[in-house]
Amino acid sequence: MTWASRWRTPLLTVLTLLAGVLVGAAAPSPAHAAATTSITVDGRAPGPAFDGVGAISGGGGNSRLLADYPEPQRSRLLDYLFKPGYGAALQTLKIEIGGDTNSTDGAEASHEHTRGAVDCDQGYEWWLAEQAKAHNPDIKLYGLAWGAPGWIGGGNFWSQDMIDYLMSWLGCAKKHNLGIDYLGGWNERDWNAGWYKNLKSTLVAKGYGSIKVVAADSGWNVADAMTSDPAFKNAVDIVGVHYPCGYNSAFTSCSSTPTARSLGKPLWASENGSEDLDGSPGLDSGRGAPAVARAINRDYIDGQMTSYINWPVIAALYPNLYFQTDGLSLANQPWSGHYRIGKTTWVTAHTTQFTHPGWRYVDSAKGYLGGDRANGSYVTLKPANNSDYTTVIETVDATADQTATFTVTGGLPAGQVHVWSTNLTSDNSADWFAHTQDVTPSGGKYTLTLHPGHVYTVTTTAGGGKGTATPPPSKSLALPYADNFDTPAGTTSPKYFADMNGAFQTVPCGGGRTGKCLRQMAPTRPIHWTDEKSPNPYTIMGDQTWSNYTVTVDALLEPSSTVDVLGRVGQQGRNNNGLNAYHLLVGDSGAWSIQKSDTNWNWTTLPGASGKTAKPLGAGTWHRISLTMQGSKLSASIDGTKVGEATDASFGSGQAGLGVTDYKTVQFDDFAVSPGTATPSxxxxxxxxxxxxxxxxxxxxxxxxxxxxxxxxxxxxxxxxxxxxxxxxxxxxxxxxxxxxxxxxxxxxxxxxxxxxxxxxxxxxxxxxxxxxxxxxxxxxxxxxxxxxxxxxxxxxxxxxxxxxxxx
Missing domain, CATH: 2.80.10.50 (Trefoil (Acidic Fibroblast Growth Factor, subunit A))
Structure with missing residues (x-):
């Protein structure tokens, strides 16, 4: 680990014109002579079409809490993501096609849990896509599956069932008035060439011929397969690869392969991104905003990739999940409305606010400053009619000031340019995405002094803007808390509940009850994306500070099954490969136990905390189940009768949750979390x-x-x-x-x-x-x-x- 410097660097942009010197904030003298780069922006030398910068909602559950944010904070967060001239101004939104299975930090609900039973209102991705389109009608939409319901292909993803499943998903998109622009196969699970051929022909036959097929959301070896299989090549419109700059690295080099470049198809970084929405201030630790700044430019310079898609779009997930701060912004407290706009938002805005998909790269004005990638990189884009141009420069790794001299020619405008700057070494948000200078070239030429650790945009386009919304302070979710599931929430999940496996949806109650209940909807084990050894459905909610409390719920065991009431839910292992939590397990036979699990899914029944009720509980009937945690004392109650207790001090605080020990359609009602006695100071x-x-x-x-x-x-x-x-x-x-x-x-x-x-x-x-x-x-x-x-x-x-x- 490297210590993060807290020094703040002042804004240092200095522009020098050939006709004179225009000086911004005073800058210290560089330690050695500045490197000099001549950049010719020639409108007669365009490169390939730019396909945009986007982000991913999915893989999985990373956007879940956004829908539960109160207004006006929810709208402000959406503005920061999608509104042109405000924040990240995303140009593509890639959404997960849910499969009822964990796909990184949560599970996304399927629209078809069982064959033929299509529900186009499941989950929250349709809501998010609608919001994205409302904020930016020009945004492109891209669908991709991580997992799938278990009925598909008898467990075989690469089946006709899966293609039919995608067609029903596209039908749901139509019902939501959403046009899908791009469609992929199976996230990071390679490919089946015959399946892609069938997908393409089916899209054409079903009237979706305009949708472009992306393969294979994995590695570059798909290009080798396309070269040797012309029909496969014809079925694929875009070659999309993940982490071409290296996974969770500094993104200093972002190469493709000669074979991929020879295909004559657009190449995309269809998933990229780096840990942390900011990165470590004052450091280049290879994460966060500095890495993204490199990758957006270097994807094209090194590998001719024309689209960068960040994973994920927002960190709207609980902080006990593994990738809890990955995203353009942080939004993990819907009850308080608190959020944080990350520095990565403004790194992204340097490209998205001043370009549009369909613009073309200007190959005469791309490369590495001074011919050395350690100095930083630059790319330039322009529209077909040459009415504007934008150059984006990053000096993340530079150690001294540099000079860039621009010559504008080939029919591009030679008038005033606007300079925007982000100081990546600063913690002061005023130093991020600041409009610092306007410069009038002389004879089509001007010079810019570039300072280390910055991102710059030099553009003739008007506009650009930085949202000014201020979030409320953070606070804990107060107890007592209750939900009878009758009040509509922002999605088909109840407010604040985040599914980790399975699909928990509010539906009309069964078992003779009126009103709404929470039901686990997936009746069979899905085709998993993750490999956790305990893949049972469960959903969590609440605050990590909850310590002494009782979680109570009514449960209807529809078929023979065992329900799971969770307490003091803490850290989840990566990709749901474990969970620190207490569990009260109650089966229809009357068997019960208090168990604890850890971040490797090792389960332990607490000493003395197991037994069986005098009579079986039976299926199809409602029962009241309670788990109480007071200090190290844990106790279990069924239908108002205490059945046992245990002593354990492994977990002192955490969230509540509900689950099922297999894929069964259990219902829950009248969920409540009531406070215990405060632990003395x-x-x-x-x-x-x-x-x-x-x-x-x-x-x-x-x-x-x-x-x-x-x-x-x-x-x-x-x-x-x-x-x-x-x-x-x-x-x-x-x-x-x-x-x-x-x-x-x-x-x-x-x-x-x-x-x-x-x-x-x-x-x-x-x-x-x-x-x-x-x-x-x-x-x-x-x-x-x-x-x-x-x-x-x-x-x-x-x-x-x-x-x-x-x-x-």
């Missing part, structure tokens, strides 16, 4: 996993902004902390993540307690202390042992530098 030192070190208040100051730091344990007042209900306080101030930040390296300090999730901490079984808002852990950077080392938050890794023993 305890005071004392917070000791580090690094021997002899403690959490320390710098100088025992106790003022807002006082550093939280590492120091030798010394039993002084500066190391006395109070722990209660997920907060750590000292001298009446809360342990706080500065600026409600979520990026790696964000500093930790003391601040007035305000109930925000950035001041809430969730102890993990491995001894780490996870911040509820960011999902990152309290961290001693680089395992430093020097007294006064200021603490930050960083990706949780279980190291001793992230382990803390709380007062007890």
């Amino acid at each position: 305890v005071s004392g030192p917070v000791t580090s996993g690094i021997a002899g070190k403690c959490l320390d208040d710098d100088r025992n100051a106790g003022d807002n902004g006082t550093h939280a730091q590492l120091w030798d344990c010394n039993r002084t007042d500066a190391q006395v902390w109070a722990w209660a209900g997920g907060t750590l306080t000292h001298n009446g101030k809360c342990l706080d993540v500065a600026g409600e930040g979520v990026a790696n390296g964000t500093l930790v300090q003391l601040w007035d307690c305000n109930g925000g999730a950035h001041q809430q901490w969730s102890p993990q079984p491995d001894g780490t202390l996870k911040n509820v808002l960011s999902g990152r852990c309290l961290d001693d950077p680089e395992w430093k042992t020097v007294n006064g080392t200021q603490l930050d938050v960083w990706d949780c890794n279980g190291g001793a530098n992230q382990q803390w023993r709380l007062p007890s």
Whole structure:
């Protein structure tokens, strides 16, 4: 881990005209002579058509919480994603074709759980696509499946059933007045050439001949197969590959293959993207905004890829999920309306706000500054009529100022250009996507001084804009909480419930009840995309700070089955390969148990916490089930009778949830989470996993902004902390993540307690202390042992530098 510098770099754009010098903010002298690049923007030398910059909603569940945001915050988030001249101004939206199975951080609902029973209102992707079109009527839509219902092809994805399934999905798109522009096969699962041929012929026969087929949303080897199979080549319109710059890398090199380039078809980075919506300030850690800035340019320079599609579109998912901060923005608190617009939004805007799909690359004005990729890159685009041009430049890795001299020719406008800039090394949002200069060329020429760690747009287009909406502060979801599922939500899922496997939908109640109930709809095990060893359906909701509470629900076991009531739900393993949680399992036979699972899906029945009711509960009848957690005491009740209890201290806080132990159509009603007795505050030192070190208040100051730091344990007042209900306080101030930040390296300090999730901490079984808002852990950077080392938050890794023993 690398320590993240907190220095803020001023805006330094300096434009020098041949006729004189126009100076912006003063800049320090470079350490050595600046590199010089001559860029000829020639309208007579166009390259291939630009297909746009987009993002993905899917793979999976990453957009789930957006629909539950209150107004006006929901509309503002949608503006930041899709509205031209406001934020990311996305030009393509790729949406998951749901299959009732986990596809990374959640499951997306199928429109056809059983053969022939089509429901075009399932899930939230149709809603999101409609919103995207409303905000930007020109946006392109792209559909792709990660998994599929189990009835398809007897478990074979590459079947006629799957093609028919896609046709019914396209029928649903028509009902939502949505035109689909692109369609893929099976995400990251290679291809079946015969299937793609059949897909293409079926699209033409069904009147969808304008839809372009993308293959194979995997690797470049599909191009080799197309070369040796002309019919396969003819069936595919676009070659789409994933992570051509390397997965979760710095994206410094983004190559394709000679074979792919020889096909004469558009090449796309049909999924790209990098961890974190911001990246580590002041660093090039290969993640977040700096990596995306490189990739949007270098995809074309290195590999002739004409579209970049970011995974995912937004981090609207709970912070205990693995990819909790990946996306253009963060929106994980619908109850508070709090959100954060990430720096990646503005890196994207540098291209999208000043170009349009259908423009063409200008190959005379692309490349690496000074011929060295370490200096940065540039690409230029223009419309067919030569009425404008836009050059996008990144200097992510540069270490000194550089000079770029532009010569505009070939019928392109030689008038005023507008310069926009983002300082990637700055944490100050005023330094992101700032309109810094307007320059009038002399004789079609002008010079720009480029500073390290920036993204620039130089454009003749008018407009461009930066949204100014301000989010409300974060806060915890208060208890008690209840939902009888009768009140309509933003989607077919109840408010705040996020499906991890299966499909939980509100439907008319069965078993003699009126009103609406929550039903697990998938009756057979799907064709999975993930490989988790416990793929049972479950859905989660709530706040990571919930500690002592009772979760209660009525359950109707329709066929013979076992329901799962979850409590203190914590960290989920990557791709649902485990979950820290308690489970009360109750079957129709009357068998019950309290179990715990971990992030490897190891299950343990707690000692003494299993048994059987005097009579079987039976299928087709309603029963009231409750799981109570008070400190280390856990107890189970069925139909108002306590049936057993256990003692376990593995998980101290977390969300609630509902599930089924197999793909059965169980119903739930009258869900409630009621608070228990608050755990008394305890005071004392917070000791580090690094021997002899403690959490320390710098100088025992106790003022807002006082550093939280590492120091030798010394039993002084500066190391006395109070722990209660997920907060750590000292001298009446809360342990706080500065600026409600979520990026790696964000500093930790003391601040007035305000109930925000950035001041809430969730102890993990491995001894780490996870911040509820960011999902990152309290961290001693680089395992430093020097007294006064200021603490930050960083990706949780279980190291001793992230382990803390709380007062007890």
